Amino acid sequence: VLGNSRLEEPFFRERYHFIFMRNQVLLLFMNNLRLWIYSRDSGLLEPVAGDGLGSLAAQLTVILNTLYKNMKEQNHTLKENVAIGGHRWIYENLIEQLRNSDIATSAKHLGLTLNDAGEAKIPFLGATFLISNEGVRRSDGKRFKDAIGSILIHYILKGSSSRPAGNFINFAELAGPLFKQSSYSSSALERPIIRRFQGRVPELFEVAALYGGHKGGEAGLGSVSLIFDLLPHILLQLIFYDRDDEFPARATLLFDLNSTQFIDFEVLAVLVTIFVQALTKP
Numbered sequence: 001v002l003g004n005s006r007l008e009e010p011f012f013r014e015r016y017h018f019i020f021m022r023n024q025v026l027l028l029f030m031n032n033l034r035l036w037i038y039s040r041d042s043g044l045l046e047p048v049a050g051d052g053l054g055s056l057a058a059q060l061t062v063i064l065n066t067l068y069k070n071m072k073e074q075n076h077t078l079k080e081n082v083a084i085g086g087h088r089w090i091y092e093n094l095i096e097q098l099r100n101s102d103i104a105t106s107a108k109h110l111g112l113t114l115n116d117a118g119e120a121k122i123p124f125l126g127a128t129f130l131i132s133n134e135g136v137r138r139s140d141g142k143r144f145k146d147a148i149g150s151i152l153i154h155y156i157l158k159g160s161s162s163r164p165a166g167n168f169i170n171f172a173e174l175a176g177p178l179f180k181q182s183s184y185s186s187s188a189l190e191r192p193i194i195r196r197f198q199g200r201v202p203e204l205f206e207v208a209a210l211y212g213g214h215k216g217g218e219a220g221l222g223s224v225s226l227i228f229d230l231l232p233h234i235l236l237q238l239i240f241y242d243r244d245d246e247f248p249a250r251a252t253l254l255f256d257l258n259s260t261q262f263i264d265f266e267v268l269a270v271l272v273t274i275f276v277q278a279l280t281k282p
Contacts, residue, residue, distance in 0.1 A: 091146040106159030162261035168254035198249035
């Protein structure tokens with residue numbers, strides 16, 4: 001119960017998103033950009049800490065992943081409920097939208113090629129993903145996270161005919177005025193890059209090449225600048241200064257100005273988080 005209304009009433013279903021677990025509901029308030037958690041046991045509704053995170057999608061992803069990680073040694077069923085109730089629920093709903101979409105037209109707008117079966121081919125993180133009205137699969141048959149499938153469906157559904165602007169801006173500028181003061185980019189995205197590659201610049205080049213990264217872009221003296229296609233036409237610039245006797249290592253992520261022409265900002269936040277996780281894994 002929330003005030004005199006129940007969470008199940010149409011008023012709430014029209015305005016909010018829910019993720020149901022055994023005893024709690026993660027409630028995503030769309031109008032005032034807050035994330036709350038409602039306990040069915042206690043009846044309390046409390047805001048979730050972490051307003052500094054850069055987007056609602058990123059905030060939700062971090063919380064779900066944290067819950068999932070903390071449950072590794074706890075009840076298996078509850079752990080699966082969190083995973084399925086989060087990314088799986090979103091993914092399955094997007095697949096339903098995909099069934100009636102015009103894949104061929106979207107692929108044409110995005111400059112993607114189709115295979116003989118009419119599936120659009122999308123390169124991502126060194127692999128090729130195939131999208132049809134039936135869903136998403138990897139060309140090599142390997143499994144992948146539901147969050148990746150959701151990102152790719154968002155990308156194909158939007159089917160933008162835009163192209164990169166060639167101008168790069170930081171995460172907060174891309175997000176707009178609501179998130180100007182956000183620390184999400186530096187804390188969740190750039191610090192893992194610093195920890196992983198400080199004192200190991202040659203390894204940075206090697207790992208970057210695995211994901212299509214190449215030298216490019218403008219940067220200051222003494223820095224390394226790499227350009228990645230997160231997805232076709234969604235460009236990311238990584239500027240890395242290694243540590244020296246005077247200064248610690250620094251990393252900056254910049255995004256092409258037109259990135260949100262291809263996917264919404266919230267989806268982009270999840271996309272770059274997955275990219276950084278892949279780039280920095282041991």
